[in-house]
Amino acid sequence: MLNSRGGGRENAFNGRFLRNMCEIARVFLAIAMGLTVAACTEGETGPVSTENITHEQVREFLLGHPELILDDPEIANAIERARSNRTKKLAASYRRSVIEDQTDLLNSPLTPSSGETSAEVTIIEFYDYRCAPCIASHSGLEQVRSTDSNVRIVYAQLPTFGSHSIMAARAAIAAQRQGHFEAFHAALMTTNTHPDIDSIYATAAEVGLNVEKLRADMRDPQVIQYLERVRLLAEALDVTGTPVFIVGSAILRGGTTADELHAEIARQRAQGEKMGEVSNVTS
Amino acid sequence: MTLRSRFITAWIGATLLVMPTTGLAADANPANYPSLSTMQMGHVRHMINLANQLDGDFSLMGETDPVYYMSFHAYQFQIAFAAYALASAHYHYTPAHRDLYQEASAQLVKRMIYKDVWDYWAHTSKFDLTDRTETNSGGERMVNYSEDDWYGWIDPNIKKNIMYSGHLLQMLGLHAVLFDDDRYDEPGSLTFRFAPVAYGEDPIVMEYDHNRLAKVIHEQFVEDRFRGIECERNAVYAECNQHPILGLMHYDFKHGTQLSPEVRREFKKTMEHRGYVSPETHTTMYFLKVKQDEVVPGTYAWGDGWNGHAQHAWDKEYIESIYPYQVERYMPDMLRGWPFENMGWTASFDFGWFALLASEVGDTETVQAMTDYADEHFEPTWRDGGYYYPNSPDYTWNFNRDWLGYIQNVGPVTGNVLVGFARINPKDGLWEIYNRPWEKSHFAEPYITDVEYLEANVTQAVYDPEKEALIVTLTPGPVKSESTSFTVRQLDPTKTYSLIKDGEGVGEVNQSSGTTPPGADWQEDGSLRIVTGLSSPHSFVLQAKPSRLAEL
Numbered sequence: 095m096l097n098s099r100g101g102g103r104e105n106a107f108n109g110r111f112l113r114n115m116c117e118i119a120r121v122f123l124a125i126a127m128g129l130t131v132a133a134c135t136e137g138e139t140g141p142v143s144t145e146n147i148t149h150e151q152v153r154e155f156l157l158g159h160p161e162l163i164l165d166d167p168e169i170a171n172a173i174e175r176a177r178s179n180r181t182k183k184l185a186a187s188y189r190r191s192v193i194e195d196q197t198d199l200l201n202s203p204l205t206p207s208s209g210e211t212s213a214e215v216t217i218i219e220f221y222d223y224r225c226a227p228c229i230a231s232h233s234g235l236e237q238v239r240s241t242d243s244n245v246r247i248v249y250a251q252l253p254t255f256g257s258h259s260i261m262a263a264r265a266a267i268a269a270q271r272q273g274h275f276e277a278f279h280a281a282l283m284t285t286n287t288h289p290d291i292d293s294i295y296a297t298a299a300e301v302g303l304n305v306e307k308l309r310a311d312m313r314d315p316q317v318i319q320y321l322e323r324v325r326l327l328a329e330a331l332d333v334t335g336t337p338v339f340i341v342g343s344a345i346l347r348g349g350t351t352a353d354e355l356h357a358e359i360a361r362q363r364a365q366g367e368k369m370g371e372v373s374n375v376t377s
Numbered sequence: 378m379t380l381r382s383r384f385i386t387a388w389i390g391a392t393l394l395v396m397p398t399t400g401l402a403a404d405a406n407p408a409n410y411p412s413l414s415t416m417q418m419g420h421v422r423h424m425i426n427l428a429n430q431l432d433g434d435f436s437l438m439g440e441t442d443p444v445y446y447m448s449f450h451a452y453q454f455q456i457a458f459a460a461y462a463l464a465s466a467h468y469h470y471t472p473a474h475r476d477l478y479q480e481a482s483a484q485l486v487k488r489m490i491y492k493d494v495w496d497y498w499a500h501t502s503k504f505d506l507t508d509r510t511e512t513n514s515g516g517e518r519m520v521n522y523s524e525d526d527w528y529g530w531i532d533p534n535i536k537k538n539i540m541y542s543g544h545l546l547q548m549l550g551l552h553a554v555l556f557d558d559d560r561y562d563e564p565g566s567l568t569f570r571f572a573p574v575a576y577g578e579d580p581i582v583m584e585y586d587h588n589r590l591a592k593v594i595h596e597q598f599v600e601d602r603f604r605g606i607e608c609e610r611n612a613v614y615a616e617c618n619q620h621p622i623l624g625l626m627h628y629d630f631k632h633g634t635q636l637s638p639e640v641r642r643e644f645k646k647t648m649e650h651r652g653y654v655s656p657e658t659h660t661t662m663y664f665l666k667v668k669q670d671e672v673v674p675g676t677y678a679w680g681d682g683w684n685g686h687a688q689h690a691w692d693k694e695y696i697e698s699i700y701p702y703q704v705e706r707y708m709p710d711m712l713r714g715w716p717f718e719n720m721g722w723t724a725s726f727d728f729g730w731f732a733l734l735a736s737e738v739g740d741t742e743t744v745q746a747m748t749d750y751a752d753e754h755f756e757p758t759w760r761d762g763g764y765y766y767p768n769s770p771d772y773t774w775n776f777n778r779d780w781l782g783y784i785q786n787v788g789p790v791t792g793n794v795l796v797g798f799a800r801i802n803p804k805d806g807l808w809e810i811y812n813r814p815w816e817k818s819h820f821a822e823p824y825i826t827d828v829e830y831l832e833a834n835v836t837q838a839v840y841d842p843e844k845e846a847l848i849v850t851l852t853p854g855p856v857k858s859e860s861t862s863f864t865v866r867q868l869d870p871t872k873t874y875s876l877i878k879d880g881e882g883v884g885e886v887n888q889s890s891g892t893t894p895p896g897a898d899w900q901e902d903g904s905l906r907i908v909t910g911l912s913s914p915h916s917f918v919l920q921a922k923p924s925r926l927a928e929l
Contacts, residue, residue, distance in 0.1 A: 252431075254430075254431055254434070256426070256760075256761035256855075257761050257762060257831045257854070257855045257856045258761075258855075258856060260831060261831060261856055290856075290857075291856050291857050291858070292857070313829060313862075315827075325431075328431070329431070329432050332433075333431075334431050334432055334433035334434055335431065335433075335434065
């Protein structure tokens with residue numbers, strides 16, 4: 095307390111000093127508060143760490159604010175994508191189980207294939223020798239076969255274009271019995287005309303097959319029943335036309351190229367996808 | 378009588394006693410048995426080709442119509458009537474060759490329960506087809522049904538929708554009776570899968586079998602007091618109720634039940650009482666509006682044909698009594714009219730179903746006229762051994778005659794099935810199938826199997842028990858072949874058979890002694906394999922030779 099009887103001028107100074115100091119302190123406080131607010135609000139415009147937010151908290155929040163989902167198109171789209179992805183995963187899982195159930199068919203001596211049964215990725219091609227997109231896809235599939243040793247290709251006959259398609263399919267299995275499938279298959283897939291019975295036999299002769307045995311095997315009930323099993327496998331996999339490529343557990347419908355096949359194979363490998371594992375799929 | 382003449386008489390008698398009878402008794406002649414013509418066989422092949430398409434492949438079968446309007450070209454009608462046509466072909470022409478038809482029948486059932494064929498019902502069940510209101514633009518729209526279940530239901534069999542379930546029942550009955558095959562008695566043998574309602578869920582599954590389907594349909598007949606089961610809501614069609622009636626007839630035959638007599642009797646009473654067939658015009662109603670209890674009269678050739686061909690199977694005299702009125706009404710005017718005349722949406726149906734009725738009642742003149750007409754105007758096509766009439770490109774909307782006044786509208790049910798069915802079906806074709814079903818003894822008779830159907834057509838395969846003769850005719854199929862073979866089963870191992878090819882004796886076969894002529898071999902399982910060239914048709918007769926002891 096200033097001595098009011100003898101220090102009037104000193105008292106006035108002291109008062110001004112205090113008032114100035116208070117003013118300075120108020121400004122300081124305002125600046126500090128502003129900085130604090132700025133620091134707090136900085137997080138509102140950028141990513142916020144969710145490490146400490148639990149699912150239960152999110153659930154509770156959404157239950158209390160369901161309109162957030164309705165009103166926010168990004169959230170709605172994300173939900174739709176999640177649903178779609180779940181459906182695809184279920185479909186892929188189902189395909190995988192169907193294929194695993196048919197291991198004996200896919201490894202049958204009557205099943206033409208290339209590569210090892212232990213290969214990392216298996217491609218099952220459903221095709222018809224009279225199917226133009228199938229023929230167009232042949233070179234691409236061959237390129238994959240020749241450049242990737244860790245891929246197994248299964249050639250699944252699915253005749254869809256009538257009697258001569260059926261005969262060609264039977265002939266292919268008969269050629270497989272004689273150990274000459276590869277050459278016979280390549281010849282039929284690189285011809286410029288749709289195969290008929292005459293050209294099937296001529297092609298067989300050209301690639302060194304015993305045509306009489308081929309004819310007999312084409313009538314063998316075992317061959318006919320085998321093709322019926324392949325057809326049932328196709329139906330179980332929802333294959334309704336040709337060509338269709340089952341790459342791992344993914345399904346590619348229609349004609350394809352080497353690049354597309356390589357991309358799908360690479361994608362599955364990158365995801366660590368094998369029989370029994372699915373993380374992200376194409377359908 | 379002199380001693381000499383007595384000696385000559387005795388010698389002649391003794392000779393007759395010991396001489397083999399082959400060549401003396403009436404040999405079975407293939408010409409005396411029904412045989413599929415080239416075109417009939419073509420129609421058969423086309424329907425089998427359709428049956429064998431992959432699941433989900435409905436090529437050549439047109440387009441499904443929008444939910445708003447259940448077209449008669451719908452897949453279910455094509456599939457069902459193909460089954461009936463093939464049944465007629467098998468029953469009347471190739472009763473001793475069944476595996477091709479049995480497999481086709483099973484394929485058709487499989488196609489019938491595929492979702493694309495019946496999942497329309499999930500939407501159609503919501504609406505009263507007959508209850509329409511005008512839109513502002515002058516069109517029509519259906520109003521929702523006002524009952525508490527207007528949301529509809531998915532199950533296509535559980536109630537109403539007899540336009541689907543009735544056909545399925547008839548198909549199952551034919552399969553069971555014609556092939557002695559009870560596979561559809563197994564619970565769950567008919568599994569219907571509907572697409573999931575929500576993403577990530579499993580399909581909705583509904584399990585049926587022959588027994589359950591018959592029960593569900595019979596109960597509806599009873600519940601509806603035999604006035605007929607609705608197709609769409611509020612609409613009872615006479616013709617659509619004929620198929621479940623036929624289905625119940627075969628169900629009774631196979632299972633020893635008595636479901637169909639009451640249904641036939643009471644439904645006929647309703648038909649008469651309510652005038653489902655007008656006593657004045659002798660034409661079949663359009664439909665019955667159930668809520669309004671109103672019969673909407675009709676004079677449609679398709680209605681008379683559709684209802685009549687099926688009702689004929691259990692009400693032959695009545696249908697034949699009204700047929701003359703109908704044919705006089707529709708023929709020959711249907712076949713030619715004014716150039717560019719609009720025949721209305723029934724143009725194609727009228728033709729197809731009326732031709733079928735004509736075949737069933739035995740009006741061969743009309744059948745010939747109509748099938749000739751189709752061959753001339755409907756652009757008949759051969760495709761992979763099959764014969765059919767492709768859809769006209771604008772069949773869904775252009776119902777005009779052409780510039781000469783001929784019908785140019787051809788839809789898939791007519792072109793794929795009905796004209797072929799009319800050509801195949803003989804007089805009383807369906808009547809015989811339902812009134813003379815095969816007993817177990819039929820399936821113990823000799824028959825053929827292991828025919829390579831891609832190479833060979835079996836145009837005739839019949840066993841004549843009176844002559845103890847198996848008659849088979851093969852013609853070249855769509856895949857050229859120098860030779861083919863077939864297997865004969867269930868020959869009597871104690872008998873000797875003469876093998877006659879194209880009217881010439883080839884030799885004898887006897888299982889016990891292993892005797893065969895060239896071109897025939899006994900197999901280990903006791904069947905007889907016959908190999909033949911196939912650059913042209915060939916007929917075969919295996920006729921048992923009576924034993925000499927039997928003659929004495």
